[in-house]
Amino acid sequence: MGRVLAVGWACVDLRFHVATWPPEGSRTPVTAYREAVGGPAAVASLAVARLGGEAALLSRRGEDPWGGWLVAELAALGVRARFAVGEKTPVSAVVVVPDGERYIFPYRGQLGTALPEGWSEEVDGAAVVLADARWPEAAEEAFVRARQAGKPRVMDLDSAAADALHLARLATHVVASEEAERALGGLEALEALFPGAFVAVTRGARGVAWPGGHVEALPLEPKDTTGAGDVFHGAFAWALARGWGEVGALRVANAVAGLYVARGQVPSWTEVERWMHG
Template sequence: MARIVCVGLGCMDYMFRVNELPSGGGKFFATHYAAAAGGPAAVAALAVAAMGHEAWFIGRLGNDAGGRFMVDSLTERGVNASCVRLVDGFSTQVSSVVVDSHGERQVVNFSDADIAPDASWLPWDVIGQADVVLADVRWPEGGRAALEYARKKGITTVIDGDMAPYDTTALVSLADYIVFSEGGAELVGGQKDLEANLRATAKATGRWVAITAGEKGCCWMDGDIFKHMPKFEIDCIDTLGAGDTFHGAFAVGLAEGMGIEQALRFSSAAAALKCTVPGGSTGIPTREQVDVFLGHV
């Protein structure tokens, strides 16, 4: 069993399912409601645990009902959350997520800007014993410190290169493997075309790069060669948490010694299965479900 440490954002997701996304003001009625652990690093850790490995989430939450719910939820689902810092006077980040019958969503997020960015408290003994360290870009100070420390120790590093309100190039370049969202890649590469953007991000970072592109599947650079993997054909119900599930599963693939293409196929399958179940992170598949799915496609 590999140890995979995920450093970054955790937040509460409050999810409402509707027939159609609201297009203006008014009162709307949900057909389903759920609350679940969210946030890129936290959901990636849940995916790692679901794939049967030792998962750690390290991040900052408010010492409030949301923060305590997050810790309890992560722990109940097999993630070690003992190094989460619950901060007095800080509100746990929250998102209101409205999902329609086609799986499309609208997200309204609140983030408390008052929390200190300090990362000096990170548990270096825990990080130093990891097989893979995965960071997101939503806590840059924590991600930078964790990635720099892990690389000094020779530990494999991965970063979720999602969108952020700053230039993420320097941060993502600290990781061995960068898995971008389309928007995150455009922030670094500056190109609209998928292949052009992938090549631009590889040049800007000097690292192995991939882009997850939803309906367009995923693509990556194999040296100077552009490679593409189409998405799995599934009945999509809810895409919330799919990208984060992909990142956690990709870290698992690396920890297990899979080749790049095998790890990407494994990650794509995990993310696809997540999309077939409503409820955000509560829909992350088990390892058995992923293996069975891959055995039939």
């Protein structure tokens, strides 16, 4: 089974589940709280590890207590991470409302751009490289090296920003968010923008679509949608590394993300198989 390398953003999520929304006064009761690994690349790597895959991460953190927490938490959850170290670790306050929707208030930290020592070894050892656009310098280096080796490259496209579009043009697979699809003019427009890549779009409660096909989201009550797209991308890359075709990998990722939203945690592969087989 091939290793998946995720390149990009890691942060600390401080998740507050609130009893009512929107706020009706100066204080709103919190029904649950937890600290969690956040960021597209980091959450994707956690999904890979939870599914039983070999997960690696290239990301950034600060030389501060939250940075140490990230290192320890990722290691405990089965992700081998290499970090470029700056001054302050990114932290996000995440408010999760009763219907499972989330509102994120990110502090971006104080980070450098240089890649960590040993980054090229991680690319060389990966079967699939996945990247977000939050650290474009590292994503470009990783994608170019992976392209030279003929490895699949999955782009988590969540905006129409120039950096994100540039990186997507280096990818073999572009899985866009609904927001990016809307900003860029729809699925056909995405296909035209990236003619050499397999293109798909995640549409939240409406499932996932690709040219010629669509899968509905799982009919489950959402508990927490925080990181659902990141989990989807990690599961998609993991399935590609296991030898699934693109459409099969999308179906796997759709099931993984759906169960995650309903339960608030990434399911095991055994749980996913059970759901997919009825």
